[in-house]
Amino acid sequence: MTPEVSAVPPIRATARTGSLTRSATLTAVASLLDYSAKLVVGLLLTPLLVSSLGRVLFGVWTMLQQLVVYMNATDGRPTEALRLVISSEQALDDDARKRRYVGAALVVWLMFLPVILAVGATLVWFAPMITKVGPELTTGVRVTCALLVLSFLAATLASIPESVLRGMNLGYKRMGLQAALNVIGGVLMAGAIVLGLGLAGLGTAQIITAALTGLCFLLVVKKLVPAFGVARPARPEVKSLLTMSAWLTGGTIVTHVLLHTDAIILGMVVSPAAVTTYALTRYAVRTATGMLDFTVGAAIPGLGGVIGQRQFERAAQIRAELMALTWLFVTAVGTTILLWNRSFLSLWVGEHLYAGGWANLLIVCITLQTAFIRSDSYILDAALQPRLRVIVTALAAALTVPLSLVLTRAYGLVGLCVAIFLGRLVQTVAYPLQVARCLERPRAFPWDQLARPAAVTALLFSAATVLGERVLTHHWIPWAAGVALTFGVALGVSLVAGLAAPVRRVVLGRYRAMGRSLLG
Numbered sequence: 001m002t003p004e005v006s007a008v009p010p011i012r013a014t015a016r017t018g019s020l021t022r023s024a025t026l027t028a029v030a031s032l033l034d035y036s037a038k039l040v041v042g043l044l045l046t047p048l049l050v051s052s053l054g055r056v057l058f059g060v061w062t063m064l065q066q067l068v069v070y071m072n073a074t075d076g077r078p079t080e081a082l083r084l085v086i087s088s089e090q091a092l093d094d095d096a097r098k099r100r101y102v103g104a105a106l107v108v109w110l111m112f113l114p115v116i117l118a119v120g121a122t123l124v125w126f127a128p129m130i131t132k133v134g135p136e137l138t139t140g141v142r143v144t145c146a147l148l149v150l151s152f153l154a155a156t157l158a159s160i161p162e163s164v165l166r167g168m169n170l171g172y173k174r175m176g177l178q179a180a181l182n183v184i185g186g187v188l189m190a191g192a193i194v195l196g197l198g199l200a201g202l203g204t205a206q207i208i209t210a211a212l213t214g215l216c217f218l219l220v221v222k223k224l225v226p227a228f229g230v231a232r233p234a235r236p237e238v239k240s241l242l243t244m245s246a247w248l249t250g251g252t253i254v255t256h257v258l259l260h261t262d263a264i265i266l267g268m269v270v271s272p273a274a275v276t277t278y279a280l281t282r283y284a285v286r287t288a289t290g291m292l293d294f295t296v297g298a299a300i301p302g303l304g305g306v307i308g309q310r311q312f313e314r315a316a317q318i319r320a321e322l323m324a325l326t327w328l329f330v331t332a333v334g335t336t337i338l339l340w341n342r343s344f345l346s347l348w349v350g351e352h353l354y355a356g357g358w359a360n361l362l363i364v365c366i367t368l369q370t371a372f373i374r375s376d377s378y379i380l381d382a383a384l385q386p387r388l389r390v391i392v393t394a395l396a397a398a399l400t401v402p403l404s405l406v407l408t409r410a411y412g413l414v415g416l417c418v419a420i421f422l423g424r425l426v427q428t429v430a431y432p433l434q435v436a437r438c439l440e441r442p443r444a445f446p447w448d449q450l451a452r453p454a455a456v457t458a459l460l461f462s463a464a465t466v467l468g469e470r471v472l473t474h475h476w477i478p479w480a481a482g483v484a485l486t487f488g489v490a491l492g493v494s495l496v497a498g499l500a501a502p503v504r505r506v507v508l509g510r511y512r513a514m515g516r517s518l519l520g
Contacts, residue, residue, distance in 0.1 A: 032291060037179035039287055041186030046283070047349055049202075050276070052193045059272030060131045060141065061199060062263055062279050067123050067130065068148040069260045074119045075156045077248035078108035079163040081241050084381055086167025088307070095227035097237075098164075104233035104241040105160055111242075112249075120149035130264065131272060140199055147203025151210045158214020161221035164228050177216055185209035247386040251393060258397040258423070259370075261404065266416055269408045278413055281355035282363045284341050288333045289367050292326060293374065307383045312439045315379075319435065322375055324507050328494050330371045331457045334364040335490035338464035340483050343473040355413055357469045361461065362417035368457070369424055376431035383438040389431065396426040456498035460490055 050058050082105040086098060127145040128138040188208055192201025221228050233241075267275045306315045338360060345354045354360075380389045400423025407415030436442060464486075473479040495504060 033176060034178035034182060035290055037182040038290075041182055042283075042287065043348075045186050045190055046280075048190060048193055050280075050349055053198070055273050055276050057199065059267060059275040059279075060133060060137075061144075061202065062275050063131050063267050063272060064127060064141070064145055064148060064199075066260050066263045067127060067145065068152055070123070071116065071120060071149065071152045074116045074249075075109060075112050077245050077252055078105040078112075078241065079156065079159045080248050080381075081105065081108070081244040082160065083163040083167040084244065084384060085241065086164055087382065088384060096231060098227045099229040099231035100233040100237050101241060102160065102164065102228070103230045104238045105163075106230065107233060107238055108242055108245050109157065116153065120146075120152075124149065131267065144199040144203045147200060147207060151203065151206035154207060154210035154214065158210060158217065161214070161217045161228065164225055165217065165221045168225055177220060178213075181209065181213050181216065184212065244384065244386065247390055248381075251386050251390040254390060254394040254397045258393060258400055261401060262416060262420060265401075265404050265408055266413065269405065270412060274413060277353050277355050278359075278416075280345060280349055280353045281341070281359060282367075284344055285334070285337050285364055285367045288337065289330060289371060292329050292333075292371055307439075312441075316439045316441055319379055319439070320503075321506060323372065324499060324503055326371050326375050327453055327457075327498070328491065328507070330368045331453075331460060331494045331498070332487050332491040334368055334457075335460040335464045336483055336486045338364055338461060339468045339471065339486050340473075340479060342468055343471065343479050343482075346472060347474075347476060347479060351472075357465055359413050359417060360468070361465045362414065362421060364461065366417060366421050366424070369421060369428055373424060373427045373431055376435050379435050380431070380438060385434075385438050388434040388438070389427075392427055392430040392434070396423050399423045399426060452500070453494075453498040456494055460493065464490075 049061070053061060082101055085101055124142050124145045128141045131141055133141050185205065188205035189202055192198075192205050195201065197204070263275045263278065266278055306318065341360055342351065342354050342357075345351060355363075377389050380386065400420060403419040403423055404416055407419040409415075411418070471482075473482065495507070499507065
């Protein structure tokens, strides 16, 4: 075993019951309900924010949110480490050990609290300079940033019970709860804008939402997981969780540098107004592929249990199915967005906020690339091997950031997108090789298996890009009909033309199994 796995002493496993497919399907449905509520809230709230705050202040709000995302790299990631360890040991009959790991997560969080406060204070001080606001907005931006830092503190501490619930593969038990909380958060933000509280009101709404979320999940997990509780951890448990947290923290730092500097770089090099155009143009694709994230995430706790029992052949089969489903979904969604995103923005916030055909195409290609990267990163973490991905992600970030600065200055938004795509090629090639190593598979990049799907994706994306710049609807009903028709056709073409017959049968079989799980 590698050091990261051996850091957790082995325990005799008991027989496991239940269906991984059923748990994953129900978890995905629960997440779909939650995400649908978030989507509706976002669709209704964003035009209100843009019209009330204005293009510049909305860009500042977007930049502040992205700045606070960096705080994820300062808390030691104890809740994420807790989720992964609980997931790996979910079949083990040792409730006291699991409670000690909850205690270890709290210890790690307290150890990193001074770092959180120091970094938060630094972000608050430099926020006006980073967002390039005038003297009249300096105080308001700092207050808003401070409120977002406080909401981050509340959210990280409150996520401990949710981590246990997800680690035990019981994420579906929160059915409807997160959806209701998303609606409450949206109502609070809308109320802040209507009352004229501005950016500070939005920050306060985030704090209230985080506190409510933590309280609700605490009540749920105490009812559904009898093992939940806090016990004094032993030194080996703190050490193993701290080791895992350290690598996850390193991974979070480089991942945020890689994934969450785009708006910051664009705002600093070009303007906050350009950030607004960028954020709105990529809104549809990020929203749609968020569904993919929680679908893949729903399967990871079960996959973690399979890997924890060293069933590598089964784990490799699950991974292959996940990749096929990922490609199908992102190709169909990407084709649909390339054809209808211009119309969507025209109807939603105004066509003047559409970034153009080339930017639209590059954003979709980046999303396709990121979907595969993220799926493999989930698998590496489920195998308790974050070290493998952190090193590669650091290399990708070291290439992406300077390339983004240079190309954004030269070519604006299009240059930024090109830099992001090129920088992430490092992960695109390296992650599959790392996953193969973890699952004890042959370490060779499957070029021959990629040619056919890649050709289908290229043809669909090219056709949709050309048509998307020529088609513009002026009403929501024909737009919705076009979206549904395009998605169905793109999905059918991808399934028939892009997958070999054996893979197609496996994918369809998985869909049928998911359907049976839903029906009972």
